[in-house]
Amino acid sequence: MTMRKQETSLSAEEGARLMAAVAGERNRSAFAKLFDYYAPRLKSFMMRSGMTSPVAEDLAQETMLLVWKKASYFDPLRAGVSTWIFTIARNVRIDRLRREGRPSAADSLDPSDEPEEPASAEASIMAAERDERVRAAIAMLPGEQAEILRMAYFGDKAQSEIARDLGIPLGTVKSRTRLALNRLRAILDDLV
Amino acid sequence: MIKHHPSDETLLRYASGTLEAGPRVVVAIHVGDCTACAARVADFEALGGAFLDDLPAEKLGDGAFDALMSRIDADAASRAIPAQPRRLSRAEVGIRLPEALDDCEVGPWRWIGPGVRRSRVTLADDPKANVMLLKVAAGRRLPEHTHSGFEYTQVLKGSFRDARGHYEPGDMDEADSEVDHQPVVDETGECICIAAVEGGIRLRGFFGRMFQPLFSA
Numbered sequence: 001m002t003m004r005k006q007e008t009s010l011s012a013e014e015g016a017r018l019m020a021a022v023a024g025e026r027n028r029s030a031f032a033k034l035f036d037y038y039a040p041r042l043k044s045f046m047m048r049s050g051m052t053s054p055v056a057e058d059l060a061q062e063t064m065l066l067v068w069k070k071a072s073y074f075d076p077l078r079a080g081v082s083t084w085i086f087t088i089a090r091n092v093r094i095d096r097l098r099r100e101g102r103p104s105a106a107d108s109l110d111p112s113d114e115p116e117e118p119a120s121a122e123a124s125i126m127a128a129e130r131d132e133r134v135r136a137a138i139a140m141l142p143g144e145q146a147e148i149l150r151m152a153y154f155g156d157k158a159q160s161e162i163a164r165d166l167g168i169p170l171g172t173v174k175s176r177t178r179l180a181l182n183r184l185r186a187i188l189d190d191l192v
Numbered sequence: 193m194i195k196h197h198p199s200d201e202t203l204l205r206y207a208s209g210t211l212e213a214g215p216r217v218v219v220a221i222h223v224g225d226c227t228a229c230a231a232r233v234a235d236f237e238a239l240g241g242a243f244l245d246d247l248p249a250e251k252l253g254d255g256a257f258d259a260l261m262s263r264i265d266a267d268a269a270s271r272a273i274p275a276q277p278r279r280l281s282r283a284e285v286g287i288r289l290p291e292a293l294d295d296c297e298v299g300p301w302r303w304i305g306p307g308v309r310r311s312r313v314t315l316a317d318d319p320k321a322n323v324m325l326l327k328v329a330a331g332r333r334l335p336e337h338t339h340s341g342f343e344y345t346q347v348l349k350g351s352f353r354d355a356r357g358h359y360e361p362g363d364m365d366e367a368d369s370e371v372d373h374q375p376v377v378d379e380t381g382e383c384i385c386i387a388a389v390e391g392g393i394r395l396r397g398f399f400g401r402m403f404q405p406l407f408s409a
């Protein structure tokens with residue numbers, strides 16, 4: 001048993017390099033670095049979606065297992081590593097909620113599964129740019145609006161629950177979400 | 193030229209994985225056809241990636257990585273036999289169905305009212321989701337209806353018009369419970385749509401009849 005340290009940062013370039021090593025050579029130390037960075041965050045993601053700690057850890061493991069298995073589908077020209085892993089985790093969560101028999105967003109669509117055509121050179125610029133634009137946009141959003149968008153990702157939480165958590169009326173959550181999205185759209189369109 | 197798109201809120205829920213299965217497949221059909229919405233979804237997925245990066249690290253149990261690697265080794269040792277493809281029952285509905293429906297079962301057209309037929313769509317992963325194809329004859333007016341949740345309708349063939357505009361193939365009509373709509377199909381030909389309703393619907397009137405059999409199944 002090895003003591004693993006938690007990675008506090010991972011640049012997009014480093015992440016893509018590690019993914020290439022996992023896909024190409026099934027490189028375990030590269031995978032270990034990805035694991036150390038992503039698995040604790042994936043567990044956090046699942047816990048925020050209302051999973052208990054053991055279930056969240058199990059789903060984080062399941063997500064990383066898929067990262068290992070599907071590594072060759074990762075295409076840095078299409079999406080950053082964090083975005084790609086987010087979509088896998090999102091689908092793992094959907095699948096879990098469905099098996100629990102809760103109404104959820106389950107279906108067979110799994111972008112990480114699709115046989116992808118090679119992205120064009122134009123698309124490759126877009127993927128890196130998109131990540132930067134989106135990050136810049138979050139930084140420019142007022143804190144309260146960024147928070148309400150963040151909550152939209154970590155749930156299963158209905159807006160009514162978000163309202164309870166924030167101690168504000170449901171109508172306010174709806175209008176705040178709409179405001180935040182309008183603002184985000186304006187910022188993103190401006191950053192093109 | 194696609195004129196009617198899902199709202200940003202809907203695309204956000206689609207990208208974040210919090211949209212129910214039925215609406216999700218209808219939105220997937222739209223997004224598969226609409227580059228503007230596909231780009232918006234990619235933005236929202238990138239947002240998810242950024243939020244994932246920003247999350248505080250949660251401590252894992254001791255030996256989590258080693259346990260995963262053992263699982264990977266065990267997996268590789270017992271190469272799974274590929275699952276038999278499920279035989280899907282798919283009725284001929286007269287149009288080429290979008291790829292997003294590849295895993296779904298599609299029932300035969302059933303008469304549910306003058307000039308109106310529906311076919312049940314059963315999603316592989318969520319057979320209880322309320323999704324259906326709807327075929328309405330040229331010039332037919334759908335009776336007014338209300339529903340408690342959002343209703344998502346993607347036009348696959350033909351066109352219709354209501355107070356809010358004209359809908360053609362590729363367009364998505366997203367109507368909340370406030371909208372009392374009375375779509376009229378254009379005289380030029382029949383219209384085929386795929387529709388899903390979110391959450392419970394009030395089973396009354398015409399729309400209730402459309403969805404009723406889906407619940408009693």
Ligand SMILES: [Zn+2]
Binds near residue numbers: 194196197222228229
């Ligand atoms: Zn669109």
